[in-house]
Amino acid sequence: MLTATITTQQGRIDKVLPQLFPQYSRSQFHRLIKSGAVTVNGNVPRAKDQVRQGDLIQVTEPAPVHLDLQPEDIPLDIVYEDDDVLVVNKPQGMVVHPAPGHPDHTLVNALLYHCPLSTINGTYRPGIVHRIDKDTSGLLMVAKTDRAHRSLAAQLKAKTNIREYTALVHGNIREDHGTINAPLGRNPKNRKQQAVVPGGRPAVTHFTVVHRYGDYTLIKCQLETGRTHQIRVHMKSIGHPLAGDPLYGPRKTLAGNGQFLHAGKLGFTHPVMGKQLIFTAPLPPVFEKTLAQLDKRGRIQ
Template sequence: MEQINVKIKNETGRIDKVLSERLKGHSRSQIQQWLKEENVRVNNELVKSNYKVKQEDEIVINVPEPEVLDVLPENIPLTIVYEDQDVVVVNKPQGMVVHPSAGHPTGTLVNALLYHIKDLSSINGVIRPGIVHRIDKDTSGLLMVAKNDKAHEALAEQLKDKTSLRKYVALVHGEIGHDKGEINAPIGRSKTDRKMQAVIEGGKPAVTHFEVLERFSDYTLVQLQLETGRTHQIRVHMKYIGYPVAGDPVYGPRRTLKGNGQFLHAEMLGFKHPTTGEMMVFEAPLPEIFEKTIEQLRNIEE
C-alpha cells in the first residue's frame, strides 16, 4: 500500500480541497473517498472531509490498492450520439440497467461501455466507471458519460449547480388542465414501502417543471425539465399531483397502457463541455413503441 505524507504550511480551508490542490493527479472526489474509507489521518487522528487544516498539521494518506475490475466488457449494441476525448453521450434503450447491482450483474450500460469505450473515469469505482448520472431501467434516452476524472468532476458540478439541461417527455394518465406547472415537493424513501420513493416531510428538495404538449382522452403528453435529480423524481412527482406516468409498474395504476415499462424518455441533454466550455445540446427521438402509442391515441380522438 502506497503512503503519502503531507505537512501543512500556509494553506487554510477544508482538507479535501487543500489536498486536491497539493496532490496533482488525485481528484477531490478521490480524496473524499479516501477520507470516507478512513484512509486519511491528521496528526494520527481520523478526520472528515470538512476538517479545516491548520499550520503544522501532519497528514498521512494510506492509498488503497486499486480494486480488481470484476465488471466485464460485453458486446452489447450501444447508440453513441457523441464522443470525444472527454465525454460520451449515449441513448440508452428501455430495459437496460445503467450499472451492475446484485440483481443485475451483467447486461448493463456499464458492461456495454467497457466494451465500446476505451477510457472511462474512475471516480465512482469499478461498478460505475464513467457514470455521472442515471436514468431508470425502463426509462429511455440520453445520458452523459465521463471518460476521465477531470471531465467527471466538471459534469457532476454542473448537475449540482443545476446548470445542465435535462428535458424528458412523458405520457401520463389524466387530462392536465393547465398548460404549465412546477412541482416543488421533497422526496425520500417511502415509509410504507422501502423499495419506493415518495413525497415526504423531511425529504430531499425536488423540483420538476412541466409543460403540456398534447392532450388526449384520459391521457396527456408532457415535457418535463428537472431542476434536481432525485431517484424516480418524475415518476413520484407526477403520481403526487394525480397524473402518474402511463405504463409505470411501480407508481402507476394497474390499468394502464401496455408498453415496455413507463412511457418516459430523456429527450434532451445539455451541458458545458468540460474542456472547451462550449454549451452542447443533444436530442434523441422517442422509442418506436412510444411513437406508436401516441399515434394510436391520436386516432382514437379522430
C-alpha cells in the same frame, strides 16, 4: 490530493465536503473521513465536526479501483463521442450499471467493451455521472476520464445542465405548466419505492403540457435535481402518474415496456473545450406508436 480553504461554508464537515468537491457523495466522504483520508488543518476530524472560516481542508483521494467487470459486445446508440465524453441513447429495458439482480448485460458492460471510462465511481459505475431507470429511455452523458467526470459532476451539482424528459401521464392536466417542489425519500411503507416525505432530499421538477388526449396528457419535464424516480414520484404526487409505470402507476394503464418516459434532451458544457453542447434523441418506436394511437382514437381502453 484535493485542497480547499473554508470561506463562507458552514456546518458539519461531512455536509460541507460534497459542496467543495461535488465529484464525491456525502456517503463517500463518510468513508474517507473514517479512513483518515480527510484532514482539517492537519488533523483528522469526525464527521459531525463543524468547519470554521480559514480551515484548510485536504482530501487524499482513494486509488482507482481495479474494474472487475466483463466487457460485453452489446450495440450502443452513440450520439456523440470524443476523447473526454460520450453521449449515449439508452434503450428502454437496459440497466445502467451492475447491481444485485443485474450483474451483467448493462450499459456499463457495453461501454467497457467500447472504450476506457473514468474510475471515480468505483468498481460498478465507471464513467457514470448520472443515471436513468431501467425502463426509461434516452440520453446519458458518460465520462471517459476522471477530469471529465469531475467537471460533469460539478455541473450537475450546480444545476447548469439541461435535462429534459418527455412523459405520458394519466389524466387531463388543466394547467399549461407548473412546478413540483417536494422532498423525496424512501417510502416508509414500501422500500422499493420513493415517496414525498417530510425531511426528504430537496427535489424540483418543472413540467409543460405538450398535448392533451382526454384521459392522458403528454408533457415535457425539466429537472433541477436528479433524485431517484423523481419524475415518476412527483407526477404521482399531483394525481398524474406515468402511463405504463409498473411501480407507481395504476393497474389499468397503457400497454408497453414500462413507464412512458424518455430523456430526450441533454445539454452540458464540455469539460475540456468549454463549449456548450446540446443533444436530442427521438422517442422510441413504442412511445411514438402509442401517441399515434391516442391521436387517432382519442384514448386507449
